[in-house]
Amino acid sequence: MAMMRRKLVAGNWKMNGLVKDRDFPSALSDALDAEPRCDVLLCPPVTLLPLMSSHKPDWLQLGAQDCAPQASGAHTGDVSAAMLADLGCTHVIVGHSERRTDHRETNEVVKAKAQAALEVGLTPILCVGETLEERESGEAESVVVTQLLASLPRCAADKIVIAYEPVWAIGTGRTATPEDAQAMHAAIRAAWPGDDRDALRVVYGGSMNPGNADSLLNQPCIDGGLVGGASLKPQDFARIIQSAR
Ligand code: 13P
Numbered sequence: 001m002a003m004m005r006r007k008l009v010a011g012n013w014k015m016n017g018l019v020k021d022r023d024f025p026s027a028l029s030d031a032l033d034a035e036p037r038c039d040v041l042l043c044p045p046v047t048l049l050p051l052m053s054s055h056k057p058d059w060l061q062l063g064a065q066d067c068a069p070q071a072s073g074a075h076t077g078d079v080s081a082a083m084l085a086d087l088g089c090t091h092v093i094v095g096h097s098e099r100r101t102d103h104r105e106t107n108e109v110v111k112a113k114a115q116a117a118l119e120v121g122l123t124p125i126l127c128v129g130e131t132l133e134e135r136e137s138g139e140a141e142s143v144v145v146t147q148l149l150a151s152l153p154r155c156a157a158d159k160i161v162i163a164y165e166p167v168w169a170i171g172t173g174r175t176a177t178p179e180d181a182q183a184m185h186a187a188i189r190a191a192w193p194g195d196d197r198d199a200l201r202v203v204y205g206g207s208m209n210p211g212n213a214d215s216l217l218n219q220p221c222i223d224g225g226l227v228g229g230a231s232l233k234p235q236d237f238a239r240i241i242q243s244a245r
Contacts, residue, residue, distance in 0.1 A: 005200075006223075007037075007223055008039040008161060009036075009225050010040075010043060010063065010224065010227065011237055012065060012227065014065065014098070016232055019047075019051065025042070025052055025056040028234045032242065040060050042063070045065070046065070062087075063090060063091030063093065064091075067084055067116060069116050084120075091123045092113075092117045107151040108151075110126065111151045114160065126162050129164060130166055131167045135168065140166075157192060157198075158199040164203070169207050171229065176204070178215045181222060185204070201223040204226070210230065210243070217240075217245075
């Protein structure tokens with residue numbers, strides 16, 4: 001029998017947000033009619049984490065957008081997973097396509113970051129996704145599964161979240177169809193190298209908004225969303241959260 005996985009709706013603010021935005025958690029609470037029926041996570045820039053962690057509702061979890069692969073030491077400018085856990089984070093995004101591109105992060109580096117997160121009890125949200133060229137040439141599934149297996153640390157399925165984020169859908173207003181996303185999520189679950197795959201949460205990211213969230217989030221293998229632009233607006237993020245049942 002299929003396991004019921006609790007959905008996760010996560011906001012990734014990327015490089016947006018200043019001290020004046022510190023009260024976003026209360027604005028989000030006000031925008032929701034009721035307590036969410038899914039897990040809700042916000043990943044603001046690291047500068048806002050200490051400000052938000054002291055003023056947030058209990059149902060809102062906080063996460064970071066990246067962490068160092070090393071535990072500590074002489075790595076100027078980097079933030080360790082332990083520092084994030086120390087601030088009250090529960091999750092950290094690793095291997096986002098923007099980091100893979102901007103910082104040339106390889107699968108090996110992403111795997112080391114996910115491993116560093118697991119070692120301090122953080123849940124990594126490991127991102128994978130194909131480019132437009134790869135989708136158009138019919139290679140999307142093999143590219144994504146290869147990327148997944150090369151960046152995945154050894155862990156139990158309930159200790160990690162996989163985010164399927166097709167690169168061509170990020171910040172473009174173009175989304176995968178619910179059917180294409182469902183098929184990719186099923187392929188990711190099938191590729192999971194363990195017999196606990198029913199517990200694995202695979203979330204979708206790429207131009208999710210209040211208008212398309214319902215059809216995406218209610219596919220059987222889509223266990224939530226990783227929301228960029230729409231998570232910056234409390235009303236829009238609240239509507240996406242309310243679409244997850
Ligand atoms: P958008 O929702 O802005 O397309 O961003 C998606 C994303 O990259 C989330 O990590």
